[in-house]
Amino acid sequence: MNSYRRLTVLGIGVLVAGSAVVATSASAAPATGSAVSGRQTTQAVNGPVRESDLTTGQDVVRQTTSAVKLQSTGGVQTTVLSTSLPAGSWVLSSNASLVSWGPSDYTRCTLFVNETVVGGAATMVGAPSPNGEQTGVYVATVSAHGAFTSGATTTVSLRCSHDHTRAASETAYVDPSATLWAHRS
Known part of the structure; x- marks a missing residue:
């Protein structure tokens, strides 16, 4: 049961941290195929910037x-x-x-x-x-x-x-x- 609780907490942490990654990416300056902070980014029309x-x-x-x-x-x-x-x-x-x-x-x-x-x-x-x-x-x-x-x-x-x-x-x-x-x- 204790292992199950740890995995549940890990899963929630993954969800929260994943949301933070999306929020961070979404706040980046929109640029199609340009470098942002030395990282290659892509942008969907009216969508968030995704960093690889x-x-x-x-x-x-x-x-x-x-x-x-x-x-x-x-x-x-x-x-x-x-x-x-x-x-x-x-x-x-x-x-x-x-x-x-x-x-x-x-x-x-x-x-x-x-x-x-x-x-x-x-x-x-x-x-x-x-x-x-x-x-x-x-x-x-x-x-x-x-x-x-x-x-x-x-x-x-x-x-x-x-x-x-x-x-x-x-x-x-x-x-x-x-x-x-x-x-x-």
Whole structure:
């Protein structure tokens, strides 16, 4: 029960901090494809500015701006996002929308600290499969969370893969706006 409460508090913190990131981005000067504070930004018509990289004293947020195609070979991980973090205690959170128009396949996204797995999630995406897997959905969002403490600078990454080897045209991909968020705790 205590773990459930911690996860609930973490979830609420993610929601509140996520809202703060949106509020911060929305208050930035509107500019299409221009640099704001050294970061590339994009602007939707009458919408908030989205920053693909955001670093504050307590948070490091990375977000993709384009789709990331997964490897066609099953079980081979593709790095979707990666960043370096200074020594300390960190809580990690990630979201990725997986898309596949090919045959159903289990698709997995994993959080790594250097080469150590600290969190992950899986779903099935795609159409009916000749390999007998159940029909998945064409788009599914997965979230993974983890935490770690390190005495040195560390590389954290979000990597995704799928189980079966597919033709390049049938391979799943990660939609733009996949997010990796590290919060110093």
